[in-house]
Amino acid sequence: MAASSSQSELILVVLGPDKAEERGAIRSTLGLEDNQQGTDVQDCSKHRGTAAGRRVEVVSSPAWYGSACSPEERTTHISSFIALSSPGPHAFLLCVPVNGRAHDESKALDALAKLFGPDAVSKNTIVLFTHTEELGEDETLEQYIITWRKDLQELVGRCGDRYHTLESCKAGGEEGKAVEELLEKVEQAVKESGSKHLSCPLYQEAEGRVRQRQMEIIRQRREEEPSDSQPEVTEEEMDAVREEAEKSVGDLDLDLGGIFPSGKQVSSSSASPSWLGGLWEKLVGWFRWLPSLVRIEALFGALVGLFVGGPMGGTVGATVGSVATEVNRRKTEKKN
Template sequence: MSAAASQSELRLVVLGRAGAGKRSAVSAILGLQDTEEGTDVEVIQECSKHRGEAAGRQLVVVSSPSWFTSDCDPNDRRQHISSFIALSSPGPHAFLLCVPVNQPAEGEAKALSVLEELFGPSAVSTNTIILFTHTEELDEDERLEDYLVTWRKDLKELVGRCGNRYHTLETCGGEEEERRAVEELLEKVEESATQHFSCPLYQEAEEKVREKQEEMVRETRGEDSQMSPTEEEMEAVREEAERSIGDLDVDVESIFPCDSVSPSSPASSFLWVWWEKLTGWMRQLPKMLRREALLGALVGLFVGGPYGGMMGAAVGSVATEVRRRHTQKKK
């Protein structure tokens, strides 16, 4: 990649759990047709890289599987991390963390902590924007800002960790409003990051990509060629070189220690079963007297420890929201 091309394009890395709306976000940003729009299941097995143009800007959008969850295989995790870093090298202008407004935020809070461990605090405080998804769950006349402040302090805390930067690409209007939403997002990216993000991991990735580019050009020319590769030759093999990068020097073991409770463990599976049952009961029994704060406290007490506290707070928060919506609909 030439220095001029690197400076003229905006690079975005889209992150999020499975089903968080990463594919729809990429489609919206680049103006692509989301062929599976409206589906609940979103499984991305490999990192993907897309180029396009929006609001007069050249864009590179990299989307990654949910490597920050505890149930991700360590080998897959290292590969996913190395891949999205190489594909967004020499560094992104923003990490976009897709966050569903209708789910507890414990997983996303962990994702931000992982980004800080990988790249340093500024990766979150300066270069991350929360991209809220599934906003169709809000009432028709309810503003996202009011919802966060009034009902979802857990989501508000995520926003605070990211320098109070958040956005949504989901609109009720037509194409013009959708384009405006994308333009506003890109403006927020440029306001918070005048230069692309860089750190030792990205510097290592860029060095390896450049070395691979030179190697590939020499192979094409023949080993006897003594001429230095031109920028055009280097650019022609850039993406292939990025995809060839193996494991980077990522200390996966220290960043992702064996969690005492992980989504794949019996204890965590048990918790999520209870979470689904609790929210299911509240939907099915709307006339039942619900003491939301007590419900959250009981869950926290039952589970115990810091994890129980977070789980109880999430249950209480979502229970309150469910009750409020039901009350409004009856009026």
């Protein structure tokens, strides 16, 4: 039996911290409107279209890592997106907001590697950065990552140094260029991996079930329309029922124990480092926007204010920062 014609399409699986991130990536890639994508955040879905002259399938899944769903729901969601992206995706697009910490995203890559093998991360994943409007006017995404975000550098490094954004250009033909560059990176990743698409036991199982279900659907339909002859099943018939078969595949044999969070409340002892980390990220973010002349002095003042604490800390920090800035300015004037 000939290979399915759908395999000539690029299959992309979009993984994001929430459904809004995924919808933005899908809309930018295929030019879809919101009303074409559905509204049920718990359902996986597939969208087909043509982007940059290429036929593309984009599969979106519920929140990949941080979702507090039950183990049963997670098994159903993951089984669904595997079936929809069978026989295997050409790339996973991991949506990562540049204005957040990369802690959960790193764990999301761990989960991806445990389920589909390490190649799924190192050879078949591209980091798709979102919220890049947070960057300064003259600051590129590359500059921001290299200068300020070691955590994002490590995340990108795990994915073979592949990253992209679809938000760099807001209008005109530039948006199409961003899409074209993304698909070129996908094709380059496929070429470097030496395989047509990601293949692993889970996807092999899913493809076997999908094709079995296709045959069952075709036989059922033939029984409803009796005929003296029973011609061989054609690939065109298989393609015609492919989508129905993918949606009707049951839960796969998944061992998710210890891979995903249980959804339980985080204890106060473990929350403190997260709080401090978030505070530090905000401080660094604020510090990054300051002119270079006053950055060190302002950071010094902010740290003093943080140490003192309370309303008084803010006043003291601001005063220290201002004095340090003025002293530095006068030193600079004397040198000149």
